[in-house]
Amino acid sequence: MKSRFEFVKDALEARQRAEQLRSLNEFEKDSGLINVCGNDYLGLSKHPQVINYSQNYLLKSGAGSTASRLIAGTNRAHIELEKELATWLERESVLLFNSGFQMNSSLIGALADKNTHLYYDKLNHNSLIQGAILSRANLHRYRHCDTDHLSTLIKKYHSAGKHHIIVTESVFSMDGDVPNLSEISNIADEFDAILIVDEAHSVGLWGPGGRGFTFDDSRVDMVLGTFGKAFGSFGAFAACSDQLKTYLVNFCPGFVYTTALPPATIGATLGALKLMPTLDEVRNRVLNLSQKFRTELTQHGFDISGSTSQIIPVVIGSEEKTLELAQKLQNAGFQAYAVRPPTVAAGRSRIRFTITADLTEKHIDQLIAELLTS
Numbered sequence: 001m002k003s004r005f006e007f008v009k010d011a012l013e014a015r016q017r018a019e020q021l022r023s024l025n026e027f028e029k030d031s032g033l034i035n036v037c038g039n040d041y042l043g044l045s046k047h048p049q050v051i052n053y054s055q056n057y058l059l060k061s062g063a064g065s066t067a068s069r070l071i072a073g074t075n076r077a078h079i080e081l082e083k084e085l086a087t088w089l090e091r092e093s094v095l096l097f098n099s100g101f102q103m104n105s106s107l108i109g110a111l112a113d114k115n116t117h118l119y120y121d122k123l124n125h126n127s128l129i130q131g132a133i134l135s136r137a138n139l140h141r142y143r144h145c146d147t148d149h150l151s152t153l154i155k156k157y158h159s160a161g162k163h164h165i166i167v168t169e170s171v172f173s174m175d176g177d178v179p180n181l182s183e184i185s186n187i188a189d190e191f192d193a194i195l196i197v198d199e200a201h202s203v204g205l206w207g208p209g210g211r212g213f214t215f216d217d218s219r220v221d222m223v224l225g226t227f228g229k230a231f232g233s234f235g236a237f238a239a240c241s242d243q244l245k246t247y248l249v250n251f252c253p254g255f256v257y258t259t260a261l262p263p264a265t266i267g268a269t270l271g272a273l274k275l276m277p278t279l280d281e282v283r284n285r286v287l288n289l290s291q292k293f294r295t296e297l298t299q300h301g302f303d304i305s306g307s308t309s310q311i312i313p314v315v316i317g318s319e320e321k322t323l324e325l326a327q328k329l330q331n332a333g334f335q336a337y338a339v340r341p342p343t344v345a346a347g348r349s350r351i352r353f354t355i356t357a358d359l360t361e362k363h364i365d366q367l368i369a370e371l372l373t374s
């Protein structure tokens with residue numbers, strides 16, 4: 001008789017045969033390896049003010065929020081963070097979520113149903129894809145960063161009585177490129193579509209004072225962000241109108257049915273937010289270093305997949321060669337990993353480098369030297 005877990009065994013064996021089995025490796029923060037793959041772009045996860053705020057909120061309010069936001073989980077810290085963030089982003093309202101993945105996978109389902117047409121960039125994050133599946137909406141995926149294709153699709157499916165929602169990232173998480181956001185805003189305007197931009201990899205780092213690429217664009221109906229990257233903490237937010245916030249509070253299961261973020265996490269994020277206006281010099285350093293790395297890689301003929309940001313993939317193609325290169329970089333003291341299918345398309349295996357405030361020009365020179373001898 002077949003075991004009831006036969007399908008689990010089969011799936012794992014298939015992954016193993018393809019040499020794509022994922023496993024969890026412990027990473028010692030003090031391993032001595034130089035981190036060139038994390039998303040702590042401004043180095044805030046270790047900033048004394050962020051840690052201090054986190055400790056204070058922990059001691060003041062305890063380890064857990066103890067309930068969902070709508071029951072007894074909303075305390076002054078949640079309200080304070082939502083208000084301060086809305087003021088900083090110059091948006092009417094902000095709603096906190098427990099993580100970017102949780103927000104994206106449930107928020108799309110709250111806004112879309114089978115009468116909705118969703119228009120997604122082909123490389124939108126998996127969390128957004130999960131949201132689309134959950135919503136049962138009609139999903140149209142346009143070619144990566146191809147606004148002509150978006151336009152063609154929305155013209156084709158546009159009809160009265162249907163909702164139309166365009167969703168894109170501002171900095172793509174695996175390729176580090178940026179779409180033509182003003183063109184996407186124009187298309188949203190022309191077809192009266194809701195426009196949602198996931199700024200997970202830009203808020204904190206890009207735009208005026210780190211307020212993202214869409215800071216000045218009131219045509220963007222909802223800006224999504226996470227605190228797990230440039231803020232150095234954890235959690236996520238949707239910045240939108242008061243009305244949309246109220247709608248999500250009422251209809252978004254990923255907000256309603258979960259325990260509120262704990263005080264220490266809210267504290268860390270508040271500490272990071274208060275630092276944001278002081279960090280222009282750090283941002284410039286990270287962006288200049290990113291540019292140096294991109295320029296040198298391109299000059300040496302590496303495929304960086306059109307990156308224009310701090311996320312810089314070096315696309316190798318073959319999985320085996322990418323794994324070998326990751327090992328070589330680790331032996332040389334860099335914490336670098338191979339990113340392979342199914343995370344990226346077949347034949348597009350890569351090392352995904354990220355530039356953070358902890359890196360220096362010397363690190364970039366060392367990395368280039370290692371890559372050139374690979």
Ligand SMILES: Cc1ncc(COP(=O)(O)O)c(C=O)c1O
Pocket residue numbers: 099100101102104125127169173198200201226227228235236
């Ligand atoms: C574009 C994008 N959106 C959302 C997320 C999820 O955010 P979080 O890490 O807070 O769950 C990520 C993180 O990998 C991301 O890259």
